[in-house]
Structures are given as C-alpha cells and as structure tokens.
Amino acid sequence: MGRRGKKKGRPISGWLVLDKPVGMGSTEAVSKIKWLFQADKAGHAGTLDPLASGMLPIALGEATKTVPYVQDGAKIYRFTVAWGEERSTDDLEGPATKSSEQRPSETDVRALLPKYTGVIMQTPPQFSAIKIAGERAYDLAREGETVDIPAREVEIGRLEIIEHGADHTIFEIECGKGTYVRSLARDMGRDLGCFGHISELRRVEVDPFTAEDFVTLAELEAARFGKPGDEPAESVEADDAVDVPVDFSAIDALLVDTSAALDCLPQVAISDDAATKIRLGNPVIIRGRDAPVEAEEACATARGKLVAIGAIEQGMFKPKRVFAG
Structure with missing residues (x-):
C-alpha cells in the first residue's frame, strides 16, 4: 500500500x-x-x-x-524604558551589563527627543536577526561573541513622552521599516548617562x-x-x-481582505475579460477618463476583487504578480 x-x-x-x-x-x-x-x-x-x-x-x-x-508600512509602538541598567539583549530577557544610580528628569528626556526624530543612524542590537557573514547576530551573541554590526539609516516620524516616572519613561513612537526600539532605549540611556532597557513593548499599528x-x-x-x-x-x-x-x-469572517495591504497603490478597475487576460499574464489597455497613464506599481481589480499588481506604461497595464480568481 x-x-x-x-x-x-x-x-x-x-x-x-x-x-x-x-x-x-x-x-x-x-x-x-x-x-x-x-x-x-x-x-x-x-x-x-x-x-x-x-x-x-x-x-x-x-x-x-x-x-x-x-x-x-509605518509602525507605531508604545514602550517603557526602565532607567538604571543596560542589558545584553536591551530588554528584560538578558542580564544587566551596566548600571547607574543616576535617573533622568522629564526635562532631560524631553531635551533628547529631537536627536532621535527624523532620519537617524542606528546600530541594531547584538541580539537581532541581522545577518553577519551569513549568520544571524543573535546566534553569534548566544555563543558569547560580540559582533560589529554596522549602523544603518532609519526614519522616526514621531517620538513622544506619554508618562514619566522616577525610574522609567513611557514613550510612543511612529517609525519606518528596520527601526529597533530596543536600540533606541539603549542609546538614549547612554546619552543620559544612566543606561536603559526596554521593560515593556507593544506594537499598536502597522500601516494600513x-x-x-x-x-x-x-x-x-x-x-x-x-x-x-x-x-x-x-x-x-x-x-x-x-x-x-x-x-x-x-x-x-475575522480576516481582512487581501487588497487592504495595497491601499498605498493606485487602483485600476478592469472588466472581467481584461481580468482573464491579465491572469494569463497578458497586458491590457486601461480605459477610463481617470485611469493613470503611467505608474511604477498599481493594482488591478475586477468587481472589487484583486486581480494583479503590475506597472502601467503608456496606458497599458502589465501584470507582475497575479492573484487567483
């Protein structure tokens, strides 16, 4: 059998x-x-x-x-930085590696925010998924290695204080892809001379x-x-x-429609016949007074259902990624 x-x-x-x-x-x-x-x-x-x-x-x-x-898409996090300790993982998981009796005032913390807003250079944590010579940084860190992770450019659109206490500060941040909130806590703690790590982290939005x-x-x-x-x-x-x-x-019924992820792209409504051609990999002419003539990326829909992602060149939709009907 x-x-x-x-x-x-x-x-x-x-x-x-x-x-x-x-x-x-x-x-x-x-x-x-x-x-x-x-x-x-x-x-x-x-x-x-x-x-x-x-x-x-x-x-x-x-x-x-x-x-x-x-x-x-942009992401929004609410997080708590505990002041007084820097940890190997930059959060509660790892042991303390540096400590200080000093604690920052709210004025001290607030004065630091402009430095961490906009396009900044940031070094990812040792315990991160960044690849170093083909290996994940966290795997090397768990083996006791300290690796040189190059700083990279990230964008922080907004960084606000929600609450400040004697030994912690709660923040809300809106940031772009690749931003490490743990690195932010580590770097702010060093700048303030008191050290810091993430004690609580919650992601509240991922656009859209x-x-x-x-x-x-x-x-x-x-x-x-x-x-x-x-x-x-x-x-x-x-x-x-x-x-x-x-x-x-x-x-x-708890699912969000696939097309919701593509709200950032121009939307083009097409006929059923055009949808059939596109699903076979063929380009089609885009009709309609408001149809875009050129677009690096756009999504085509038929009767509100996602058909394909593609480029529009000289009024013609050319599919790159097709979705099942």
Missing part, C-alpha cells in the same frame, strides 16, 4: 491582524494561525520579539504576495491596519471551536489535517 500523502491546507486568503500575547514568538504565532485556519500558506509582516505584544499582521494564502507592502483590526487568540479559538480553549487534544502543528468537515465561516 502506498504511503498516504499529507493533506494540503485550504486555499483561504486574507490578512489576520493578530494581537500577539507576550511570551509567544512570531514563528509560533504564524504556525498557530495557519493551523486554526487550516491554511495552505501563511507568513507574517514584521517580527515581534516574544517579550513584545501587539500587532502581528499574518498573511494567509494569496495575501502572502502582498507581505512586502505591509512590511514597508489599525487597532480596530485586532483579533485575539481567544476570539479565534471561540470562532473555530465554539469557545476559547476548546481545540482538540491532539498537537496543534500547522500542517495537521482535519479529517471531518469543519465550518470555517466564523473564523474566516
């Missing part, structure tokens, strides 16, 4: 905007969501450390093709998603099984197959 092949997941597509809890890694979260939806494909847009909570956008199915557009899109694990489990914690006793591996018919309508 031949070996039974592993069942494929469902071809479900869309974005799940997870409110990730503290203690769960991003990869673990993706596996959990993939299993709950029994999806064939899943991926996330922007890693969150296990000690961080908040928005982790997870793409299912065809939405994985739009991950780069969400990764490039907002807090209104948040879905918790409890809500997902309730939608999938009837109430939180009612999942079957077997292992919740992402590729486990379901042998009995399951009603996914309640959990599928």
